[in-house]
Amino acid sequence: MRYPYLLSILIAAAAALPSHAEPAAQPRLIVAISVDQFSADLFAEYRSLFTGGLKRLQSGVVFANGYQSHAATETCPGHSTILTGSRPARTGIIANEWIDQALARPDKKVYCAEDPTVPGSSSSQYTVSAHFLRVQTLGDRIKAVSPQSRVVAVAGKDRAAVMMGGHAMDQVWYWSGTAFVTLPGAKGFEPKSVATTNAAVTAVIAKPAPTTLPAACQTRSLSVPVAGHEVGVLQPTKAGDVGAFKVSPAFDHAVTDIAIGLIRELRLGLGTAPDVLAIGLSATDYVGHAFGTEGAEMCAQLLGVDENVARILQALDGTHVPYVVVLTADHGGTDLPERNQLRGAADAARIDPALSPGRLGQQLADEFGLKPPVLLAAQPFGDIWLSRDIPDPMRARVLDAARTKYLSHPQVAAVFTAAELRSMPAPSGPPDEWTLAERFRASFDPERSGDLLVALKPHITAIADARYSVATHGSPWNYDRRVPILFYRPGATGFEHPLPVETVDILPTLAGLIGLPIPPSEIDGHCIDLDPGSGSTCMR
Numbered sequence: 001m002r003y004p005y006l007l008s009i010l011i012a013a014a015a016a017l018p019s020h021a022e023p024a025a026q027p028r029l030i031v032a033i034s035v036d037q038f039s040a041d042l043f044a045e046y047r048s049l050f051t052g053g054l055k056r057l058q059s060g061v062v063f064a065n066g067y068q069s070h071a072a073t074e075t076c077p078g079h080s081t082i083l084t085g086s087r088p089a090r091t092g093i094i095a096n097e098w099i100d101q102a103l104a105r106p107d108k109k110v111y112c113a114e115d116p117t118v119p120g121s122s123s124s125q126y127t128v129s130a131h132f133l134r135v136q137t138l139g140d141r142i143k144a145v146s147p148q149s150r151v152v153a154v155a156g157k158d159r160a161a162v163m164m165g166g167h168a169m170d171q172v173w174y175w176s177g178t179a180f181v182t183l184p185g186a187k188g189f190e191p192k193s194v195a196t197t198n199a200a201v202t203a204v205i206a207k208p209a210p211t212t213l214p215a216a217c218q219t220r221s222l223s224v225p226v227a228g229h230e231v232g233v234l235q236p237t238k239a240g241d242v243g244a245f246k247v248s249p250a251f252d253h254a255v256t257d258i259a260i261g262l263i264r265e266l267r268l269g270l271g272t273a274p275d276v277l278a279i280g281l282s283a284t285d286y287v288g289h290a291f292g293t294e295g296a297e298m299c300a301q302l303l304g305v306d307e308n309v310a311r312i313l314q315a316l317d318g319t320h321v322p323y324v325v326v327l328t329a330d331h332g333g334t335d336l337p338e339r340n341q342l343r344g345a346a347d348a349a350r351i352d353p354a355l356s357p358g359r360l361g362q363q364l365a366d367e368f369g370l371k372p373p374v375l376l377a378a379q380p381f382g383d384i385w386l387s388r389d390i391p392d393p394m395r396a397r398v399l400d401a402a403r404t405k406y407l408s409h410p411q412v413a414a415v416f417t418a419a420e421l422r423s424m425p426a427p428s429g430p431p432d433e434w435t436l437a438e439r440f441r442a443s444f445d446p447e448r449s450g451d452l453l454v455a456l457k458p459h460i461t462a463i464a465d466a467r468y469s470v471a472t473h474g475s476p477w478n479y480d481r482r483v484p485i486l487f488y489r490p491g492a493t494g495f496e497h498p499l500p501v502e503t504v505d506i507l508p509t510l511a512g513l514i515g516l517p518i519p520p521s522e523i524d525g526h527c528i529d530l531d532p533g534s535g536s537t538c539m540r
């Protein structure tokens with residue numbers, strides 16, 4: 001050895017190199033966690049309070065300013081983007097519910113995760129399915145090249161599980177209203193952890209729950225009156241209250257228990273090909289709707305998510321296989337208008353009931369001598385359909401009159417017609433700079449979308465009667481579009497970037513890590529290089 005000294009320096013230098021300098025092992029288990037309604041604003045507000053899993057994930061690659069870039073910021077469209085690389089315009093999931101007047105059944109409303117070919121199906125009594133999802137998920141794509149890969153999904157909401165899991169799931173579990181269940185007719189292994197969790201949940205619901213507010217949340221406990229009740233202060237729950245269970249951290253805890261059970265019982269990551277696990281933590285959304293985003297309830301909820309994510313990471317560590325976790329949200333959200341008003345948002349208000357499609361449609365019926373309903377919709381904004389009973393020669397005039405009516409209302413920001421959106425190309429470039437029309441175009445499906453697309457002004461909450469639900473999302477505004485996107489691989493060096501990446505970038509990014517080719521023409525997203533240095537985790 002001519003240069004023993006130099007060699008020893010080289011060896012010491014190599015040992016001191018951060019792990020990213022060596023090609024990290026390909027993940028054997030890919031885990032996607034969706035925290036429903038976890039806005040970038042909530043992440044910013046709470047990130048310094050996290051001590052568990054959400055702290056650990058911040059040592060990975062952090063995009064605090066990610067985007068669900070489309071206008072229809074709802075659960076089903078949002079979940080359809082996370083593992084498909086595609087915006088709702090391509091996934092076909094334009095909303096949680098839409099109107100299909102060609103349906104040969106009395107209920108013309110479609111639920112995004114129903115199978116309408118099952119006899120007797122309706123938007124409220126349905127068989128859960130990925131029927132309406134027009135594209136492949138990561139799980140579908142992995143199974144196409146390695147059928148021995150396992151694809152597993154568990155979520156509070158059925159639509160979250162199905163839209164992330166896709167068309168070829170080995171295991172899928174979601175809350176039915178009384179227990180965690182799987183698809184009817186599903187065959188195969190029934191994990192013990194599901195039965196154990198269902199028994200535990202029954203016991204939790206049967207007991208009154210205490211109101212122990214974490215110390216870190218004390219300063220957020222302040223009562224705000226709304227529609228005859230109050231929010232902002234954590235309330236004790238009564239025995240047997242299933243609704244209270246869904247708006248508590250206990251709901252996500254149960255989903256986490258099943259996810260951990262599946263990791264262990266199925267020995268995920270230990271098979272002959274990479275496995276996929278999608279986890280939908282849904283309770284944050286229910287808390288946001290029931291109590292708003294800025295009270296003690298949301299604080300307690302998010303600290304619960306922090307703890308549940310820590311438990312998931314611990315179970316993943318226990319597999320001793322290389323894994324990758326991505327955590328994001330299906331959409332953001334904003335607080336109830338009453339508290340927004342108290343805290344400086346002077347434009348915050350509830351939607352004027354006069355904007356209901358029923359009432360606007362009645363005016364059009366009177367003016368044109370038509371039989372109501374003239375306008376159909378699943379909600380008072382977003383997609384609005386003209387009744388197909390309107391005679392063809394009148395349709396253009398009725399559509400124009402409807403548009404004028406919406407635009408003349410002071411709470412309406414913009415109205416687009418299907419024809420306008422159809423003529424636009426799919427948006428590109430940074431999503432924070434998109435026009436309103438581009439945001440609507442990103443969740444526009446020519447076959448399924450409405451004839452008119454209505455945007456309410458910022459801070460207009462589309463809930464007129466706040467007795468049961470006080471706050472919501474679904475707007476094209478950035479508080480509903482911006483979500484955190486966090487990637488974590490144990491041992492890999494992380495970084496943070498303010499880049500407005502999109503949730504559709506997640507699929508190609510994960511595919512890059514396992515060398516799974518994805519034809520760029522099939523998706524909207526782009527691979528994000530998770531290597532902070534000169535290496536790349538994307539395929540070249």
Ligand SMILES: [Zn+2]
Pocket residue numbers: 037075285286289473
């Ligand atoms: Zn929601």
